[in-house]
Amino acid sequence: MKLTLRIWRQHGSSGRLVEYVMDDLSPDMSFLEALDVLNEKLILAGEEPVAFDHDCREGICGMCGVMINGVAHGPQKATTACQLHLRHFKDGDVLTVEPWRADPFPVVRDLVVDRSAFDRIIAAGGYVSVPTGSAPDAHALPVPKPDADTAFEAAACIGCGACVAACPNGSAMLFTAAKATHLGVLPQGQPERYQRARNMVAEHDALGFGGCTNTGECTSVCPKGIPLTTIARLNADLLKAHTTRSDR
Amino acid sequence: MSFHTEGPPIADQRVPAGPIETRWDRRRFSARLVNPANRRNRTVIVVGTGLAGGSAAATLGELGYRVKSFCYQDSPRRAHSIAAQGGINAAKNYRNDGDSVHRLFYDTVKGGDFRSRESNVHRLAQISVEIIDQCVAQGVPFAREYGGLLDTRSFGGAQVSRTFYARGQTGQQLLLGAYQALERQINAGRVEMHARHEMLDLVVVDGRARGIVVRDLVSGEISTHFADAVVLATGGYGNVFHLSTNAKGCNTTAIWRAHRRGALFANPCFTQIHPTCIPISGDHQSKLTLMSESLRNDGRVWVPKNPHDTRKSNDIPEAERDYFLERMYPSFGNLVPRDIASRAAKNISDEKRGVYLDFADALKRLGPLAVEERYGNLFEMYQRITGDDPYKVPMRIYPAVHYTMGGLWVDYDLRSNIPGLYVIGEANFSDHGANRLGASALMQGLADGYFVLPGVIGDYLADGPFEDLDDAHPAVADTVSEVRGRIKTLLAVDGDRTVESFHRELGRLMWDECGMERNEAGLRKALERIPELREEFWQRVKVPGSGAELNQQLEKAGRVADFFELAELMCVDALHREESCGGHFRSESQTPDGEALRDDARFSYVAAWEFTGEKPVLHKEELVFEHVQPTTRSYA
Numbered sequence: 001m002k003l004t005l006r007i008w009r010q011h012g013s014s015g016r017l018v019e020y021v022m023d024d025l026s027p028d029m030s031f032l033e034a035l036d037v038l039n040e041k042l043i044l045a046g047e048e049p050v051a052f053d054h055d056c057r058e059g060i061c062g063m064c065g066v067m068i069n070g071v072a073h074g075p076q077k078a079t080t081a082c083q084l085h086l087r088h089f090k091d092g093d094v095l096t097v098e099p100w101r102a103d104p105f106p107v108v109r110d111l112v113v114d115r116s117a118f119d120r121i122i123a124a125g126g127y128v129s130v131p132t133g134s135a136p137d138a139h140a141l142p143v144p145k146p147d148a149d150t151a152f153e154a155a156a157c158i159g160c161g162a163c164v165a166a167c168p169n170g171s172a173m174l175f176t177a178a179k180a181t182h183l184g185v186l187p188q189g190q191p192e193r194y195q196r197a198r199n200m201v202a203e204h205d206a207l208g209f210g211g212c213t214n215t216g217e218c219t220s221v222c223p224k225g226i227p228l229t230t231i232a233r234l235n236a237d238l239l240k241a242h243t244t245r246s247d248r
Numbered sequence: 249m250s251f252h253t254e255g256p257p258i259a260d261q262r263v264p265a266g267p268i269e270t271r272w273d274r275r276r277f278s279a280r281l282v283n284p285a286n287r288r289n290r291t292v293i294v295v296g297t298g299l300a301g302g303s304a305a306a307t308l309g310e311l312g313y314r315v316k317s318f319c320y321q322d323s324p325r326r327a328h329s330i331a332a333q334g335g336i337n338a339a340k341n342y343r344n345d346g347d348s349v350h351r352l353f354y355d356t357v358k359g360g361d362f363r364s365r366e367s368n369v370h371r372l373a374q375i376s377v378e379i380i381d382q383c384v385a386q387g388v389p390f391a392r393e394y395g396g397l398l399d400t401r402s403f404g405g406a407q408v409s410r411t412f413y414a415r416g417q418t419g420q421q422l423l424l425g426a427y428q429a430l431e432r433q434i435n436a437g438r439v440e441m442h443a444r445h446e447m448l449d450l451v452v453v454d455g456r457a458r459g460i461v462v463r464d465l466v467s468g469e470i471s472t473h474f475a476d477a478v479v480l481a482t483g484g485y486g487n488v489f490h491l492s493t494n495a496k497g498c499n500t501t502a503i504w505r506a507h508r509r510g511a512l513f514a515n516p517c518f519t520q521i522h523p524t525c526i527p528i529s530g531d532h533q534s535k536l537t538l539m540s541e542s543l544r545n546d547g548r549v550w551v552p553k554n555p556h557d558t559r560k561s562n563d564i565p566e567a568e569r570d571y572f573l574e575r576m577y578p579s580f581g582n583l584v585p586r587d588i589a590s591r592a593a594k595n596i597s598d599e600k601r602g603v604y605l606d607f608a609d610a611l612k613r614l615g616p617l618a619v620e621e622r623y624g625n626l627f628e629m630y631q632r633i634t635g636d637d638p639y640k641v642p643m644r645i646y647p648a649v650h651y652t653m654g655g656l657w658v659d660y661d662l663r664s665n666i667p668g669l670y671v672i673g674e675a676n677f678s679d680h681g682a683n684r685l686g687a688s689a690l691m692q693g694l695a696d697g698y699f700v701l702p703g704v705i706g707d708y709l710a711d712g713p714f715e716d717l718d719d720a721h722p723a724v725a726d727t728v729s730e731v732r733g734r735i736k737t738l739l740a741v742d743g744d745r746t747v748e749s750f751h752r753e754l755g756r757l758m759w760d761e762c763g764m765e766r767n768e769a770g771l772r773k774a775l776e777r778i779p780e781l782r783e784e785f786w787q788r789v790k791v792p793g794s795g796a797e798l799n800q801q802l803e804k805a806g807r808v809a810d811f812f813e814l815a816e817l818m819c820v821d822a823l824h825r826e827e828s829c830g831g832h833f834r835s836e837s838q839t840p841d842g843e844a845l846r847d848d849a850r851f852s853y854v855a856a857w858e859f860t861g862e863k864p865v866l867h868k869e870e871l872v873f874e875h876v877q878p879t880t881r882s883y884a
Contacts, residue, residue, distance in 0.1 A: 119441075186387050
């Protein structure tokens, strides 16, 4: 099948869209495999290949991610770019491929961006403080199945950054809320629950991510379907952290 | 012609004698400690941030050591442990189904086809219990029963239900637990994190591992980092086959460079081929995707009785299906170990047709909701890749390279033969023998990182801190100059073939001659072809761009260059081991039924290879079995 890819090329501080016509693609290829094919051609033609992040190619590591025609990870719901297959496009389609765009995610090169801000949000409180060796028996603390399921659903976040790329405000609230929810609904996460919410959100704001205005773009592009209710939970914890807790 | 020479035998000097049940306790007691105030003066480098490296860096930070952590990905959370699906074993016996530390130990030694060390495996089984406690306390959302307690399931090679899981994302959840613990230490200033940095060489000074040379993958800058000890947790080398279930970036460079600096490489030919992967769809294929072994709990594997049957799977009546695993291995059925299931599939079908993994019975028995609960995300993944709906048609699966049991040789303390160089997780060779059981990789990675390494590394660090180093030291300067020279050479070739084309060709050769089944003629052929191909690589490879920028082709070129050297050693190892065991099947050594035929009289040893630049030198470590009598593995 044939596709025309208009790809953002950037080396240094400015970039532009460059058009590539690909006419020997297979519908069974993944989107990233189409980029592989393009790069092989570019290299042999003496041109610079397109830089893009990717690793597991199974939709779980969270390393890949590009805007395809303005949609983070492309048109297929709940699917990362590496798991998006060309059978979801029509022969002859023109696709505009761009990196995530948000101030806290500076472009490194072409489609590669720096998402280390996400690590800093986790470092600010996205954990349970339990040094190795200090754990009680795993069955000492039963967890009601519905709570475990809610925690799991939120914990499925892969930290790809699609939520930020999709948000008109450049907010990372869905990412932050996913972690706050995962740990906040489990009994293990209770002692640090409010402090965690407060510290992660403070770091989120300091890094330059925008505020959440409940547009819901984030959850609609999230490859793992993290629900918007996680943000409601985070806001509730935040409110409590700032009003009732003695450690505020 | 022989491709190797033999040197003196080696032995593990650190394992205590006496009752196996108390060896780990006694080793921890005999190991020297570093007092908390002095730990601040000891620096440890940890390369890799998967389950082993992430948990080790976090734990060493908690203990008060100064830690420097490195990964090639943009964040420590992306290490490929994240893709492990099925689960993690632990001898909790929560099911009351007869499990125990001894049974997990026994199953693992037997599953490894009697090519692992009893002491290491026993320790692993003991520690398995603490791992689950630790992970639950971190908030890892394991699957739970309605009563709030942890759920378990069965995995290949076991008749008890001891595998803890978090849907099909167990690796992800365990890794995030370790990653969060690591970020906590980073925030506390105890761990210095270097993401997007790739280790390109090991610095050895006066016989001790003292640091690493890394390339900043964004700026291209080459720099050195020094420490009192270096821990490699850089995973396996399955990508030598080009197509595997490994992430695209997984590579052998860190352990191969350490091998070239003197670390012994043990059992490189022990590679695991996983039976349930999605078949290849075309020449563009860039990697293979695993479907968790847990699917074999409820899915039934079959092929049409007539190999030329062209009907669609659902049109083939029950009587014309061959449920070959259930037929050949009635007591373990679809849950035989991976090596056995893979070879059975290969012998009965080929990589284009694959075999069917069918959930029709399970859907009838359990209902679609229960099936979705257990396997929903795996079914979705399958549908995304193939376009077929596994709730309606059986999945098509085929074996693919998945894990490498071989790795750098380590003693009971996980220390290589280079003082100060520790190797943990898949990067070492120690616990799985010739075949790893399902759900044991996560167990080993976390055992090494959370408990074993932190429990004994003090014994070495007690001798430190060692002398301060800088780039002017001759040994350091030489290493840096070699790294720079290599990059310059790769960029200077400017040939007419891409790195990818060489990787693909090497991988095909390895899959054909050193894959699921090996024989002398094929291995000799590969040993002739690999050096030719490697020569061609250095004459014709084309690496665009420069070394002073983000250059993904340059990264890949360096990795493939090392795969060429490793591939040769794998074939030498496979050729010398004239027996079949676990994942290493030599067609000359099989029973009349076509099962693997071990030769304990000649090959009950670990093959540890020394790099010389000429023929590799074999050092044998004899394996002693005092608690599990080596028998022919039978899963019938």
